[in-house]
Amino acid sequence: MSRKLNFNPGPAAMPLSVLETIKENIVDFHGIGMSLLETSHRSKDYESVQDRAVALLKELLAIPDGYKIVLLGGGATLQFAMVPLNYLREGASCDIALSGSWAQRAYEDAKKIGKVNLVFDGSASKFTTLPDSLSPTKGAAYLHLTSNETIGGVQWQAFPDTGSVPLVADMSSDLLSRPVPVEKFGLIYAGAQKNLGPAGVTVVVIRDDLVARSPDSLPVYLSYKTHVEHKSLYNTPPEFAVWAMMLVLEWVKEQGGAAALKEVNEKKAAALYGAIDESGGFYRCPVDRRYRSRMNVVWRLPSEELEGRFLGEATASGMVGLKGHRSVGGIRASIYNATSLSDAKALADFMRSFAAKNG
Numbered sequence: 001m002s003r004k005l006n007f008n009p010g011p012a013a014m015p016l017s018v019l020e021t022i023k024e025n026i027v028d029f030h031g032i033g034m035s036l037l038e039t040s041h042r043s044k045d046y047e048s049v050q051d052r053a054v055a056l057l058k059e060l061l062a063i064p065d066g067y068k069i070v071l072l073g074g075g076a077t078l079q080f081a082m083v084p085l086n087y088l089r090e091g092a093s094c095d096i097a098l099s100g101s102w103a104q105r106a107y108e109d110a111k112k113i114g115k116v117n118l119v120f121d122g123s124a125s126k127f128t129t130l131p132d133s134l135s136p137t138k139g140a141a142y143l144h145l146t147s148n149e150t151i152g153g154v155q156w157q158a159f160p161d162t163g164s165v166p167l168v169a170d171m172s173s174d175l176l177s178r179p180v181p182v183e184k185f186g187l188i189y190a191g192a193q194k195n196l197g198p199a200g201v202t203v204v205v206i207r208d209d210l211v212a213r214s215p216d217s218l219p220v221y222l223s224y225k226t227h228v229e230h231k232s233l234y235n236t237p238p239e240f241a242v243w244a245m246m247l248v249l250e251w252v253k254e255q256g257g258a259a260a261l262k263e264v265n266e267k268k269a270a271a272l273y274g275a276i277d278e279s280g281g282f283y284r285c286p287v288d289r290r291y292r293s294r295m296n297v298v299w300r301l302p303s304e305e306l307e308g309r310f311l312g313e314a315t316a317s318g319m320v321g322l323k324g325h326r327s328v329g330g331i332r333a334s335i336y337n338a339t340s341l342s343d344a345k346a347l348a349d350f351m352r353s354f355a356a357k358n359g
């Protein structure tokens with residue numbers, strides 16, 4: 001089989017070695033005489049997989065003591081509701097940095113639950129930039145930001161100090177692509193299907209004081225306390241997704257962890273932004289250079305007709321997933337951890353030759 005050069009935004013490329021390990025063990029899980037998918041989530045076999053996944057997350061994200069990790073269903077989308085349901089009490093307000101389409105989703109859900117202050121509104125710049133600093137509103141329950149906007153291609157390169165206001169982040173599209181100072185955050189969440197594995201599991205890292213503040217009045221699944229107290233086994237977990245994530249995390253460790261991946265990810269991004277910037281205006285990236293995403297590189301061509309031709313020729317060359325999100329159009333290359341530097345360089349070469357032919 002010849003593998004595609006995979007620039008899908010999520011679900012996205014996975015390491016080939018992980019897919020091979022799954023293939024070898026899906027029917028008979030390491031010789032137990034049945035598949036992991038056929039065993040109870042209370043079995044030793046499943047528990048050891050989940051425990052290993054959690055231990056690897058703690059190690060690779062350098063999570064300090066005083067935090068818990070829970071694995072949930074419902075995608076990052078459920079977190080848009082769970083965060084305000086747990087912390088946005090009646091009469092209180094929260095802060096949101098409106099940086100693009102995904103922050104907008106978090107904003108829409110939070111508004112249904114309580115009062116929201118927009119501490120940054122990027123709509124005037126069409127979400128092409130981020131603020132240099134952010135000040136939380138006094139007494140806000142938390143401040144929510146989206147570390148990487150998967151559709152718009154803007155990414156926070158440093159995180160604000162929010163003092164006593166807990167900082168909450170949706171890191172769905174860049175968790176583990178670089179080291180992050182977890183101690184600055186009250187809560188971090190991420191759906192797995194970009195850098196961590198297949199869709200189906202969501203990682204939540206939560207500080208102990210926020211676990212304690214999770215109200216008992218909530219329906220049981222919606223309370224973070226439930227999942228912390230039951231070690232993410234209150235109900236049936238997504239076993240397959242957790243196993244696959246564990247294997248991806250082993251792969252991340254083999255690569256040298258978040259710091260080593262950051263270096264490669266920066267080279268991948270530099271290859272693509274280089275091809276854009278050297279094109280003499282043929283390719284245009286709308287994003288403020290200071291906040292260009294290292295995960296989702298977006299650009300336009302001089303016309304939609306040329307964009308269509310670019311996509312057609314890229315597909316014919318085995319490159320998939322390059323069509324920009326339907327809400328914004330253009331081109332987007334998603335270059336998560338499992339997309340190799342050589343794949344990114346191949347795309348940059350393709351961009352150069354396309355520009356030479358059509359510019």
Ligand SMILES: Cc1ncc(COP(=O)(O)O)c(C=O)c1O
Nearest residue numbers: 075076077102150170172173191
């Ligand atoms: C930054 C970000 N947040 C949230 C989501 C929604 O995630 P899910 O589909 O897992 O609910 C996505 C999906 O692409 C995303 O990129």
